Amino acid sequence: MFVLCVVNLSAQNYGTMGTLPTVPPPQPPNPYQYQNNLFGQPASPYNPNPISDIQKRNEAILREAKAYMEAQVQRQITINSLLRNGFPSYALQDPTGTSHFYQAFEEIRAMLEGKVPLNLGRTIFLIENAYYGNKLDYSEYENFIKQKVQLCQRKIIEEKLDGNNNMVKNMMLFRLIADTLQFKGAGSEKTVTHLPIQYDYDDYDFKKNFDSHFITKLMRSGVGQCNSMPLYYLVLAEVMGAEAYWAKAPYHSLVKIKDENNAWYNIELTCSAILSDAHYMNHSYIKAEAIRNKLYLYPLDRKEVIVEMLATLARYYYLLYGFDNFYLQCADIVMQHSSSSNLSALILKFEYERGLILALAHLSGAKDMDMLIEKLPEANKHLEELSKINKQIDDSGYEDTPMEVYVEWLAHLAKQKEKAEQNKTILFN
Numbered sequence: 001m002f003v004l005c006v007v008n009l010s011a012q013n014y015g016t017m018g019t020l021p022t023v024p025p026p027q028p029p030n031p032y033q034y035q036n037n038l039f040g041q042p043a044s045p046y047n048p049n050p051i052s053d054i055q056k057r058n059e060a061i062l063r064e065a066k067a068y069m070e071a072q073v074q075r076q077i078t079i080n081s082l083l084r085n086g087f088p089s090y091a092l093q094d095p096t097g098t099s100h101f102y103q104a105f106e107e108i109r110a111m112l113e114g115k116v117p118l119n120l121g122r123t124i125f126l127i128e129n130a131y132y133g134n135k136l137d138y139s140e141y142e143n144f145i146k147q148k149v150q151l152c153q154r155k156i157i158e159e160k161l162d163g164n165n166n167m168v169k170n171m172m173l174f175r176l177i178a179d180t181l182q183f184k185g186a187g188s189e190k191t192v193t194h195l196p197i198q199y200d201y202d203d204y205d206f207k208k209n210f211d212s213h214f215i216t217k218l219m220r221s222g223v224g225q226c227n228s229m230p231l232y233y234l235v236l237a238e239v240m241g242a243e244a245y246w247a248k249a250p251y252h253s254l255v256k257i258k259d260e261n262n263a264w265y266n267i268e269l270t271c272s273a274i275l276s277d278a279h280y281m282n283h284s285y286i287k288a289e290a291i292r293n294k295l296y297l298y299p300l301d302r303k304e305v306i307v308e309m310l311a312t313l314a315r316y317y318y319l320l321y322g323f324d325n326f327y328l329q330c331a332d333i334v335m336q337h338s339s340s341s342n343l344s345a346l347i348l349k350f351e352y353e354r355g356l357i358l359a360l361a362h363l364s365g366a367k368d369m370d371m372l373i374e375k376l377p378e379a380n381k382h383l384e385e386l387s388k389i390n391k392q393i394d395d396s397g398y399e400d401t402p403m404e405v406y407v408e409w410l411a412h413l414a415k416q417k418e419k420a421e422q423n424k425t426i427l428f429n
Contacts, residue, residue: 079363082356083378086328090321100130101317101326105333108310112303112337121145121235123306127313128214131320136216144219149240151194152176154183169242170257170267173233178272197232199270200225210319226252229269234305245299246308249284250399256299264299289397294340307337311344323355346393353386 081088091098104126110116111123121142129136152172153163161168175181176194183192197218204225206212215232218224224232230246230253237244245256247266254275255267268275277297280286290296300308314330327348335345357372360379366372373380 075363079360079376082360082363083376086325086352086356087323087359089324089326091324091326094321097133098317098321098326100134101313104130104313105310105326105330108306108313109333111306112310112333118302118306120231120238120302120305120309123309124215124231124235127309127316128211128216130313131211131214131316141216141219145235145239148176148236151181151183152236152240155181158184166243167257167259169240170237170244173236173240173242173244174267174269176236177229177233177269195222196272197229197269198223199229224269226254226270230255230267231305233267233269234302238302245301246305247297247299249280249286249296252280252284254280256297266297285399287397287399289395290399291397293396295343295396295398298340300340303337304340307334308344310334311348314348318351323352328352341396343393343396343398346389346396350386350389350393353382353389357382357386 091102107116107126108123111118122138125136125138125141129138152169155175156163156168156172161172163169177197179196181194183194184190200212200223203209203212206225211217213225213227215224215228215235218228218232233255234244234246236242243257247254247256255269256264257267258264264277266275266277266280280297281291284296286296291298310330311334314327314334317330318327331345331348331352334348335342338345357369357379360366360376360382361369361372364372364375366375369383373383
């Protein structure tokens with residue numbers, strides 16, 4: 001066919017001369033030279049052996065089938081492992097990074113078990129240092145706290161107040177965080193000005209920078225929010241020997257203190273005011289069950305706060321790595337040492353079980369819970385456990401508060417700030 005085309009084409013071109021040109025023997029086309037098809041796209045190169053193409057296609061199909069079968073086998077192995085053992089440990093994948101969390105866990109557990117003294121300041125350093133990958137300097141952190149306490153003690157002496165009175169200590173700590181204070185310089189007549197901590201209205205929900213609610217970040221920047229400011233206060237109180245307590249509210253925390261008559265006061269550092277329990281109940285939508293079950297506005301002592309910090313350690317670990325046995329181990333210790341409420345432990349366990357069920361549903365291709373049970377009957381025990389935990393959380397009076405409610409409450413606090421000076425003067429006197 002190829003030769004005939006050439007001959008006809010040659011005869012047409014040279015017919016007027018009466019002779020045909022010599023036709024050269026046909027040469028096999030260059031397999032690497034492409035020709036354009038009707039659509040102007042490159043055509044397939046010439047292949048003198050079409051059988052090899054079929055073989056290659058068959059081999060590719062076999063490889064794909066083998067990879068698919070291997071993926072299916074691995075998928076089933078993963079499902080079986082999740083059902084039997086839960087999520088695998090991340091310690092083997094990142095032994096250095098996870099080791100910081102394990103070290104923090106062991107030291108905090110030793111505190112809770114009474115093997116070493118309780119130390120809230122040390123606990124907070126451990127969990128934030130673990131998140132930062134062991135980049136913080138504990139001696140600098142400790143010295144910073146001591147310097148702030150010394151300022152308070154110096155001011156108490158300057159004003160000739162009773163340094164042994166618990167209310168005096170607490171009010172001086174309150175003033176250090178909430179007021180602009182003037183101190184006489186050591187060995188000179190010059191005065192030193194100490195500025196108050198500012199509320200972080202720009203990133204109070206740590207959406208821009210996750211560490212915006214860290215105590216170490218507050219110490220560096222002088223800016224904090226409703227998590228870091230109360231805990232910072234309590235760390236100073238611990239070193240100063242002042243009796244103070246931590247309390248929680250929806251999306252919020254505060255400091256509680258009591259006077260010589262055992263009357264309680266709520267120190268609201270976000271607006272530098274003294275607020276009543278009724279204020280939080282009216283503006284934070286706290287259920288009566290939550291108050292009865294000591295979820296909110298209940299004064300947590302130092303050990304109970306450290307228990308809560310262990311739950312925080314688990315959350316930081318999850319953010320960096322995910323769910324595994326370390327996360328569950330933290331939840332177990334939190335539940336074991338919770339004396340007021342085990343809500344934090346229940347929430348940790350709830351999140352773990354939910355994550356496990358979602359992973360099983362994804363791996364099995366189940367679109368809903370009924371399909372999951374049909375595909376994996378063994379998963380039903382995890383669904384039952386999740387339902388059980390959910391009921392315990394619901395019975396406690398806990399309820400997710402919409403962020404809009406918290407934003408509305410912040411606006412209310414801004415108005416309360418105008419009354420702050422009058423509220424503080426009552427206690428200062």
